[in-house]
Structure formats: C-alpha cells, structure tokens
Amino acid sequence: MTRSRLVVLISGSGSNLQAIIDACQNNEVNGEICAVISNKADAYGLVRAQNAGIETAILSHKDYPSREDYDIELAALIDSFNPDLVVLAGFMRILTPRLVQKFKGKMLNIHPSLLPKYQGLNTHQRAIDAKDDVHGVSVHFVTEELDGGPVVLQAKVPILADDTADTLAKRIHEQEHVIYPLVVKWFSEHRLTMEADYAVFDNQPLPAQGAAYPE
Numbered sequence: 001m002t003r004s005r006l007v008v009l010i011s012g013s014g015s016n017l018q019a020i021i022d023a024c025q026n027n028e029v030n031g032e033i034c035a036v037i038s039n040k041a042d043a044y045g046l047v048r049a050q051n052a053g054i055e056t057a058i059l060s061h062k063d064y065p066s067r068e069d070y071d072i073e074l075a076a077l078i079d080s081f082n083p084d085l086v087v088l089a090g091f092m093r094i095l096t097p098r099l100v101q102k103f104k105g106k107m108l109n110i111h112p113s114l115l116p117k118y119q120g121l122n123t124h125q126r127a128i129d130a131k132d133d134v135h136g137v138s139v140h141f142v143t144e145e146l147d148g149g150p151v152v153l154q155a156k157v158p159i160l161a162d163d164t165a166d167t168l169a170k171r172i173h174e175q176e177h178v179i180y181p182l183v184v185k186w187f188s189e190h191r192l193t194m195e196a197d198y199a200v201f202d203n204q205p206l207p208a209q210g211a212a213y214p215e
C-alpha cells in the first residue's frame with residue numbers, strides 16, 4: 001500500500017512530531033512525513049525533523065500583515081507537498097476558514113483537554129483551578145470552530161492532589177505520544193471519516209495491531 005504523505009505543522013518542541021516520525025520509521029504508520037512547517041524559527045521540532053532527514057520550512061506569521069495573508073501563503077506551501085494528511089502538532093496559530101475548508105477532512109489536531117471542555121489555551125491550569133479530578137487529551141479533525149471539530153480519540157488522565165500544570169502536562173504528553181500516532185495510522189489506512197463518531201478510550205490497553213478501531 002502506498003505510504004500516506006504527511007505534512008506536519010509545529011510551533012515548538014515537536015515531541016508529538018517525534019512520536020509520529022518514530023512511528024513512520026518503524027512502520028507502525030504507513031506514512032512518510034514529506035515536510036515539517038513551523039511558524040517559529042526556534043522551534044526545536046525543526047531540529048528533530050532535520051535529524052530525521054525531513055524537509056523543513058519556516059513561515060513566520062510576523063512577516064504578514066494579516067492572518068488571511070499568512071494563511072494564503074501557508075496553504076500554498078502545504079499544498080506544494082501534495083499531502084494526504086496535514087497534522088497540527090503543537091501548531092499555535094488559529095487558522096482562517098479559507099485554509100481550513102481547503103484541507104477539511106484531512107487535517108488533524110491534538111488538543112490537551114477532554115474536548116469539548118477547555119477549548120483554547122492554558123488547559124491544564126484551567127482544569128486544576130476548576131478542581132477537576134480528570135483531564136486528558138483529544139485528537140480531532142480541524143474545522144473552522146477552534147478546537148470544535150469531530151473528536152477521533154481521547155485519553156483520560158487523572159488529576160492528582162499535588163499536581164501542578166507542569167506535572168499534569170508531563171503525564172498528558174505521555175498519552176499524546178500514544179494516541180496521535182495511532183490516529184495517524186488509522187487515517188493512513190483509510191479508516192477515518194469526519195462523519196463518524198468514534199469511541200473514547202479510558203486508557204484501556206490499546207487494540208492489538210490490526211484490531212478493529214473503536215466500535
């Protein structure tokens with residue numbers, strides 16, 4: 001089966017990018033990352049991509065007068081790699097409806113909350129401040145509504161009494177690196193559609209290789 005062409009967008013450390021790089025390199029995912037695009041020149045994820053021999057591009061939003069102008073350029077850059085899937089992995093820019101519509105159904109994002117709770121930023125601290133006992137992470141399709149697209153897979157993580165945003169984020173990151181490659185794998189095997197509702201994993205043991213995806 002032809003490998004899915006992936007373009008990954010980042011703004012920072014790129015640990016989710018690294019998880020997907022590793023999953024592609026060990027053939028857990030039938031995909032190849034054609035390019036990594038960052039809006040930040042100092043994103044460590046660019047180093048991760050270069051170390052893996054993956055083409056990188058920097059497109060700074062600060063170089064454009066408006067969000068629309070930036071997204072026109074970003075859409076053209078993404079398109080130039082002819083992706084089957086666009087993966088937002090810590091990409092910290094809100095995308096305009098025009099760009100979202102161009103890639104709708106083949107653009108995923110990972111968000112550090114159990115959507116629809118805590119859309120937006122600073123989710124870990126907000127969950128702690130609300131005295132929630134459970135938090136988590138969601139992989140969802142990207143739509144015009146910020147963090148409002150159909151959720152594909154979530155992982156739940158308990159909030160411990162002595163948790164800080166940093167200690168909670170560390171445990172959430174661990175689950176991110178499990179579920180994001182899994183969802184990318186399902187997409188590369190043509191098993192996902194925006195129209196379906198998928199299950200939520202309560203961090204149960206993940207399906208055996210090749211098992212059916214959520215009922």
Ligand SMILES: Nc1nc2c(c(=O)[nH]1)N[C@@H](CN(C=O)c1ccc(C(=O)N[C@@H](CCC(=O)O)C(=O)O)cc1)CN2
Nearest residue numbers: 091092093094095109111120142143144145146147148
């Ligand atoms: N149209 C959409 N765009 C984006 C989505 C989406 O679902 N629909 N997901 C986000 C990812 N994201 C949370 O998961 C997110 C990223 C960035 C922001 C934000 O407020 N960005 C600010 C700048 C913040 C900064 O530079 O640190 C901004 O764009 O002005 C909120 C949520 C990606 N885009």
Ligand SMILES: NCC(=O)N[C@@H]1O[C@H](COP(=O)([O-])[O-])[C@@H](O)[C@H]1O
Nearest residue numbers: 012013014015016089090110111112
């Ligand atoms: N709103 C988007 C958002 O906050 N995404 C979050 O950014 C981090 C990126 O880490 P990484 O650069 O190490 O993959 C991840 O925790 C991801 O959930």
